[in-house]
Amino acid sequence: MARGSSEEIKDWVPGWLTKITLFMVILPSMGLFGLSSANSNAAAGFYGFEPADVQYSMIVFYAAVTSFFALERRFFNYIAVKEYLLLGAIIQVAASYICYITQNLHTLFIFRFIQGMANCSITSICLTLVFRQLKGERAREIGYSVFYGMLLCVSQISMMLTSPVLESFDFNILYKGIMFLFIPGTILLYSILKNVRLSNKSHLYKLDWPSFVIYAALLLLIGYILIYGQQYYWFEDKRISLATGGVVVSLVLHLLRQCHLKRPYMSLEVFNYRNFKVGAILIFILYICRGTINVTNSYFATVMGMDPIHVAYMLLANSLGIILSAFVTSRLVVLKKPMRFIWIAGFGFLLIFHLWMRVSFTIQANDWSYLLPLFIQGLGAGTLMAPLILYMVSTVPAHLGGMASASGVFFRYLGFCCSIAIINYYGLLKQSVHLDRFSQHVSALDPAALQKLAGYKQAFLAKGIDPEQANKLANAMLSRTMKVQSQLRYAMDYYELISWCILVIILLIAIYPYLNRTIVNVKSNQPAPASF
Secondary structure: OOEOOOOOEOOOOEHHHHHHHHHHHHHHHHHHHHHHHOOHHHHHHHHOOOHHHHHHHHHHHHHHHHHHHHHHHHHHHHOOHHHHHHHHHHHHHHHHHHHHHOOOHHHHHHHHHHHHHHHHHHHHHHHHHHHHHOOOHHHHHHHHHHHHHHHHHHHHHHHHHHHHHHOOOOOOHHHHHHHHHHHHHHHHHHHHEOOOOOOOOOOOOOOOHHHHHHHHHHHHHHHHHHHHOOOOOHHHOHHHHHHHHHHHHHHHHHHHHHHHOOOOOOOHHHHHOHHHHHHHHHHHHHHHHHOOHHHHHHHHHHHOOOOHHHHHHHOHHHHHHHHHHHHHHHHHHHOOOOHHHHHHHHHHHHHHHHHHHHOOOOOOOOHHHHHHHHHHHHHHHHHHHHHHHHHHHHOOOHHHHHHHHHHHHHHHHHHHHHHHHHHHHHHHHHHHHHHHHHHHHHHOOOHHHHHHHHHHHHHHHHOOOOHHHHHHHHHHHHHHHHHHHHHHHHHHHHHHHHHHHHHHHHHHHHHOOOHHHOOOOOOOOOOOHHHO
16 A cells, blocks of 8 residues: 655555545635625625625635735745644634625625635645645646646535535535534644644744735735726726725835835836736636636526526536546646647637537527536637646746746636626626617517517416406516516627637637647646635
8 A cells, every 4th residue: 555655644544545635625725715605695695795895805815826826825835734634624614604704795805815815725735735746747747737627616516516405505504514624634634744844944033914914915906906997887886996096006006016115025027028918818808718617507597587597507527528638638748749739729619609509509408408518618628727827837837836826827817807797797787788679679569579568477377367367477578578688688699709719719729839838847836825
């Protein structure tokens, strides 16, 4: 039986136990990312918040992970692994408990941010241990792909696991569940670890707290504008105007400070490398394209009337596509296949998905007919995620690998926020336009609309409802039908728009001459916690 051979794991520990233990710690950490997005309606209903508040609670968590990464490395290098794990676990469990008992919006935001910081620390430990267990170049490639594949599947897995629970319990029970899931794995990991450091010890003096605060404020304000902008009518509201001013001030302070620091918190040197900027743009676009699956989920729930459990099982096809493509792509990278072809294939899968769904949005359809396009969407996302991140880190010298990862996650964070903002804005705009058009047909006594109205009324009369009430119900049904049709038209328009964007990206990748000049080197850089 294989034993734990690394210097961090006790000698008596078998390899399989190490892997299971690390998985037990990583899984609930990832679950915190998908907790709100997978159950936004349940969260909004329980807390009495607006849907945008639920979205922003996830943005706060994401911003904490992104902004704390550079500062976290100082603690990672200073504290021995067992003490660091215990400290992170205590903070994580305490923050989860506060989120469990509170119903105050601002308290939830504060402790979701603290959760993100603790999550960054714990994930840093787990990722370092995972990649020290892997042997050989191929194993490391598979490790990258599996890890990022799990990240892509986290929302689907969270929805599948939590939807049955929410049938019987309130939303806050999920935070309690995270606590109970997290504790056993942490205790087991603490028991099998040696009391060593995972890197050379460094001191904690001159911690760059000001840079962390400025950068975190910048991310939180960007997220605030993109999430709440549509709800508050953008710059017509004083809050959005003030937040925009805050973004400008924070950005200027951040850039000036990084340019003048001897050891920058976020080195801007990575932007001197052309292919890093190409990778950053592509990862941003990937998150925009990936976000369209939320439109499909909304279609399943509101138009087809699926409950969350049903939607979760539908998305298993998407997860299967991610898992399959992650393993295949890892092999392609090991064989040093041209990155250009891998990206074209990935975006090609996404293009097929969007074109397929563009013609599949309808009021009546069989559930199974959507399984294949969802699977193809998973193939596209899984094909692109790990290679793009590996490419970005490989485009810079090894000593800048950490900064490349930290800078790259900013673009993923920005793409995630922009995807939500674009869907909110485009959805409201297009649904209003189509609803107005449908209303004009009805007001103009369109024969088809009148026939539909008469059919509804006749159906209610057949059930014994009095004529006056049947007339009211028929008008309500017609109004609902128009809203459903406007949502379908918006979904079709949005998928058509994204399809054109993907087509342009594929053409640019095909003709751009510099992409294959970067050799992906998985030995010089390991994935960082900021890879979320």
